[in-house]
Amino acid sequence: AQKITQTQPGMFVQEKEAVTLDCTYDTSDQSYGLFWYKQPSSGEMIFLIYQGSYDEQNATEGRYSLNFQKARKSANLVISASQLGDSAMYFCAMRGSLYYNQGGKLIFGQGTELSVKP
Amino acid sequence: KAGVTQTPRYLIKTRGQQVTLSCSPISGHRSVSWYQQTPGQGLQFLFEYFSETQRNKGNFPGRFSGRQFSNSRSEMNVSTLELGDSALYLCASSKDGESYEQYFGPGTRLTVT
Numbered sequence: 546a547q548k549i550t551q552t553q554p555g556m557f558v559q560e561k562e563a564v565t566l567d568c569t570y571d572t573s574d575q576s577y578g579l580f581w582y583k584q585p586s587s588g589e590m591i592f593l594i595y596q597g598s599y600d601e602q603n604a605t606e607g608r609y610s611l612n613f614q615k616a617r618k619s620a621n622l623v624i625s626a627s628q629l630g631d632s633a634m635y636f637c638a639m640r641g642s643l644y645y646n647q648g649g650k651l652i653f654g655q656g657t658e659l660s661v662k663p
Numbered sequence: 664k665a666g667v668t669q670t671p672r673y674l675i676k677t678r679g680q681q682v683t684l685s686c687s688p689i690s691g692h693r694s695v696s697w698y699q700q701t702p703g704q705g706l707q708f709l710f711e712y713f714s715e716t717q718r719n720k721g722n723f724p725g726r727f728s729g730r731q732f733s734n735s736r737s738e739m740n741v742s743t744l745e746l747g748d749s750a751l752y753l754c755a756s757s758k759d760g761e762s763y764e765q766y767f768g769p770g771t772r773l774t775v776t
Contacts, residue, residue, distance in 0.1 A: 588751050589767060589769045589770065590753060590755070590770075591767075636706065638706075646718060647719050648759075649694045649765075650696060650721075651696070651698075651755070651765065653706040654705075655705050656705065
């Protein structure tokens with residue numbers, strides 16, 4: 546069974562500093578995809594970044610980068626130069642098994658609430 | 664390009680009633696997935712529809728059902744509402760369910776009293 550674990554319920558970071566949000570996963574599939582989403586208090590899930598299991602380089606999207614360590618089954622999100630608007634819940638997710646035609650299903654972790662201090 | 668839209672945004676229902684929520688995916692997207700988000704259980708997958716067929720189903724009772732129309736719009740229905748059904752219901756759309764492009768709508772917040 547696939548599983549996502551986020552061990553940090555809450556994190557604080559000073560504005561303009563970098564922060565790392567942890568995510569570990571478990572799957573027996575060779576091909577899989579990992580996502581990070583941001584959920585502000587309004588509730589909408591905002592796609593941040595994606596990493597495929599066969600991607601050799603870590604994904605980056607602007608201030609977001611994904612530190613992918615396949616052997617350790619970790620996919621940590623790094624936010625550089627934090628801004629006040631980054632305060633939100635952050636979810637790590639894994640796509641369901643394509644082998645079992647479950648690509649449209651996302652398995653989510655419990656989330657990390659990030660607070661950026663001025 | 665318009666994003667994923669969900670209607671209504673807020674809903675208050677009474678125990679025992681039924682409710683229908685709607686999701687319109689991004690144009691060209693044929694896969695729609697539904698999720699329930701509660702403080703206790705987090706984000707849980709309900710079901711996925713692709714080309715008008717239910718392709719995947721989560722572990723929810725039969726009171727939760729859905730369908731997809733030929734224009735890819737999807738509805739989910741909850742019958743005989745219980746207090747525990749109070750949640751944020753999110754839908755996500757993607758081209759085929761296999762790409763990394765899975766975009767969420769703003770959600771429908773359902774309160775059952």
